[in-house]
Amino acid sequence: MNVNETLIGIFFRLLNFGVLFIGLRHLYLRYITPNAQAEIEADEKKVAIMAQQKDAYYQQEQLVNKEIENQREQITRLSKTLEAWQAAAQEAERIHQQEHEQLELALREKAEVQSAHIAQHMLERRAIPLAIEELEVSLASHFAGDKRGSEYIADVVDHIAKGQ
């Protein structure tokens, strides 16, 4: 084996290797590196978004927890109010029942009084015309003669003549 050939061969091999390296590097930088950067940037964005989402979820969780707490408090308050209402409703029902009984009693008494009034009214309706009729017959008989009737008229005339 020739030493020169070996050196030249090594030199060209190294040159080839250098050219190949530069070419590969150029290719790497030209085609692969930009995609990788884009992916890294995308990944970073995703990470940022996810971090933001995490923060948002965290805040939402806080709000939900707070809401749950509020609702629990509200349920407690409503339960107390409901109990109060139930008590009030029972009291109102009791009073209503009592009033109803009193009203029924009053109505019954009123109906009895009205029945009595109606009976009395019916009696009066029949009795008054009969009484008036009897009175009329009696008075007609009393004034049947000319004497009493004329005296009555004379009294009336005297009465009005005096301007009374």
Place this chain on the structure above:
Amino acid sequence: MEYQIRLSRKYAQAVMNVFGQSISRDDIAHVQEIINFLGEHKKALFFLRLSRIDLAVKERALDKLFENFSNKKPFIALVHLLLQESRGHLIYGALRELVALYYETHKIMACEITGSHSISAESLDKVQQFLARQTGNDIIYTYTHDASLIAGIRAQSKTILWEHSIRKQLRDLALHMASEG
């Protein structure tokens, strides 16, 4: 009917405007008698609607109604005017309105006094004076008997009703008891 009354009143008003001063109360009393007669014999006016009877015949027939009047001129004028305008059938209404206008003008009120029993002329005069005092009008009256009053007197005109009788007292008593009951 309402139209006829209005028309009759216009004729009566015309006569009053022209002859009002010369019409006496006696004449009005006679007119009232004629009205009463025509009211009871309305069929007597039927011939006034017949065109076949001459106007002169109708005038002579109606003139006879007023022949006893001291001053028949206003009434004859009214009759002739109505006949000339073919409204002879309005004579009854026109005379009634004439009497009403005369009464209004001279503040006279026509009353019907009703008694349960016979009333002396003196008593009727007292009632007449009483009504005159109460109404401020001269009162002329007709008397009728009505036994349904039982005992007492009633005076009634177009605008007033005054009654003092047993019948009224019974009526008031019935009303009072009905309202009390």
